[in-house]
Structures are given as C-alpha cells and as structure tokens.
Amino acid sequence: MDYIKVDNKTGGKYIEDYRKLTLEYSISVGGLEKYFEGLKNGVLYASKCKSCGSIYYPPRSSCGKCGSSDIVWIELGKEGTLLTFTEINVKPATHSHYDDYIIGIGSFNGVKVLGLVEAKYDELKIGMKIRYEIVVREPENYYIIVFTPI
Numbered sequence: 001m002d003y004i005k006v007d008n009k010t011g012g013k014y015i016e017d018y019r020k021l022t023l024e025y026s027i028s029v030g031g032l033e034k035y036f037e038g039l040k041n042g043v044l045y046a047s048k049c050k051s052c053g054s055i056y057y058p059p060r061s062s063c064g065k066c067g068s069s070d071i072v073w074i075e076l077g078k079e080g081t082l083l084t085f086t087e088i089n090v091k092p093a094t095h096s097h098y099d100d101y102i103i104g105i106g107s108f109n110g111v112k113v114l115g116l117v118e119a120k121y122d123e124l125k126i127g128m129k130i131r132y133e134i135v136v137r138e139p140e141n142y143y144i145i146v147f148t149p150i
C-alpha cells in the first residue's frame with residue numbers, strides 16, 4: 001500500500017489514515033429536566049411560553065419568539081392522530097443493522113411528534129388514531145417514541 005497518495009485534481013500529496021474514534025459527550029438538560037423525567041416515565045411533554053403562548057416540541061427552556069424563560073409544561077395525551085408516515089428502506093449508517101422501518105408524525109394535543117410506527121405499512125392511514133409509548137431501544141440504550149394504531 002502506498003502510504004503517500006496524490007490527489008487526482010490538485011496533484012497535492014496526502015496520506016490516508018483510518019481510525020475508529022469513540023465519542024463521549026454530555027448534554028446539559030438546562031431547564032428541561034421535566035421532559036427527560038417524562039421520557040423515563042413514559043410521558044411526553046411540550047413546553048409553552050407563558051408570555052406569548054408559543055408551544056414547543058421538542059421543548060425549549062426559553063421562547064424562540066419572545067425570549068421569555070417563563071414556561072409551563074403541557075403533558076401530551078397518549079392518544080393522537082397519524083398525520084403522515086413513510087417507510088425507510090435506505091437507512092443511515094447508524095440504523096443499517098435494522099430491518100426497514102416506518103416513521104411517522106403524530107398529532108397529540110395539537111403538537112406534532114415524530115416517532116417510529118409499529119404496524120404494517122398497508123394497514124396505516126393518514127388520520128387514523130394512534131397511541132404513543134416510550135421505550136428504550138437496545139443495543140443503543142436510548143429512548144424512542146413508538147406509535148401503534150388504536
């Protein structure tokens with residue numbers, strides 16, 4: 001293997017070196033503890049600005065419209081409506097080990113939520129009633145939102 005390569009366009013020399021990196025990071029929940037506690041307890045929350053009434057999902061700890069940090073939490077009901085859905089056949093590298101899957105957007109208390117749909121594609125219809133649940137996906141060990149038809 002030739003260690004030093006030549007770029008076809010520029011003629012410049014370069015080396016290629018491939019290594020696997022592990023990335024560890026932490027994300028501040030800064031004012032959004034309620035949302036993450038909700039995930040753990042199977043409940044979704046949106047945030048609502050007390051000043052101007054804007055609703056955010058995913059929630060925000062301050063309002064993007066008026067800048068207020070005075071928010072209230074809205075618990076989203078478990079039952080909603082399927083607004084749209086699609087089957088994912090070409091998956092990102094992070095999901096390449098999964099079979100094809102369906103994602104959808106549901107409306108819960110008027111708030112749009114993205115989730116994985118557990119149903120056969122042919123059985124789904126826009127406008128149908130759905131329920132969400134929050135499950136821990138393995139082996140990644142993170143929370144995902146799953147919709148199932150009612």
Ligand SMILES: [Zn+2]
Nearest residue numbers: 049052063066
């Ligand atoms: Zn606001």
